[in-house]
Amino acid sequence: MNTRAIIIGSGYSIRNNDHISKSKDLEVFKRIKNECTFGLNYCYQYFKPTIACFVDFQFYIENKKDLDKLGLIIGKYDPQLKEKIKLGSNLFLFIATRDYHTKQGLKKGLYSGKLVGLFALSLAIALDFKEIYLLGYDATGLGPNFETHFYQNEINLNKKGLGRLAYGGVGRNKLRGGNFEYPTNPYNKKNCDNYFKPFINTSAKIFNVSKNSHISEFPKITHAEFYSIIEKNPSNISQSLIRNSIIQRIKNV
Numbered sequence: 001m002n003t004r005a006i007i008i009g010s011g012y013s014i015r016n017n018d019h020i021s022k023s024k025d026l027e028v029f030k031r032i033k034n035e036c037t038f039g040l041n042y043c044y045q046y047f048k049p050t051i052a053c054f055v056d057f058q059f060y061i062e063n064k065k066d067l068d069k070l071g072l073i074i075g076k077y078d079p080q081l082k083e084k085i086k087l088g089s090n091l092f093l094f095i096a097t098r099d100y101h102t103k104q105g106l107k108k109g110l111y112s113g114k115l116v117g118l119f120a121l122s123l124a125i126a127l128d129f130k131e132i133y134l135l136g137y138d139a140t141g142l143g144p145n146f147e148t149h150f151y152q153n154e155i156n157l158n159k160k161g162l163g164r165l166a167y168g169g170v171g172r173n174k175l176r177g178g179n180f181e182y183p184t185n186p187y188n189k190k191n192c193d194n195y196f197k198p199f200i201n202t203s204a205k206i207f208n209v210s211k212n213s214h215i216s217e218f219p220k221i222t223h224a225e226f227y228s229i230i231e232k233n234p235s236n237i238s239q240s241l242i243r244n245s246i247i248q249r250i251k252n253v
Contacts, residue, residue: 005129011138013210062161100198139214
């Protein structure tokens with residue numbers, strides 16, 4: 001199986017200072033179309049990843065009609081999913097755990113349900129990818145108006161789904177106590193790095209393609225450096241073949 005994986009988060013740094021282009025037209029998505037990619041949450045609306053990942057069962061229910069059309073979805077197990085909806089045939093679920101189980105994650109559970117970015121990274125390592133690049137792992141607002149997400153200006157932040165805001169983790173809340181707060185709670189913690197510390201001594205090489213990210217546990221590289229790496233050693237994978245390989249790996253656990 002291919003040894004390089006690219007995980008696509010939602011952070012504004014994915015735009016690489018392009019404040020004008022529509023999200024689906026961003027340069028980065030043209031560069032990684034032949035790579036093995038993990039797309040988190042709403043990424044699938046702008047780029048079709050090898051694997052789509054989620055941890056919020058309500059996200060799956062709200063978007064199931066669209067998610068059913070994708071090749072492969074891997075998400076966090078929640079008993080409410082089977083209670084509320086018929087699951088798609090392209091969906092595989094894993095329990096989320098508080099502990100990081102390295103390459104045993106497929107058997108023992110994936111760390112962690114706190115953030116889909118943690119869950120997907122744990123999944124990539126459990127699938128034995130040796131080189132992992134994190135896109136949009138910012139944990140802060142890097143847009144000119146402190147936007148947190150690369151698609152933030154293209155969505156309706158007031159859209160309701162299942163009785164709640166469908167995009168509840170996007171943007172920043174009003175000033176409280178003199179400081180902005182993020183709807184995604186771990187971003188508000190001064191020690192947000194603690195969430196990523198379990199990955200420090202993992203066997204995989206992990207790079208954060210976001211120079212101003214608040215996550216400092218991994219080496220940070222620029223988009224230019226990232227593009228140079230994949231240009232010199234392109235994967236040129238078959239998306240269907242690598243999906244089938246991943247599915248067989250999961251079924252054989």
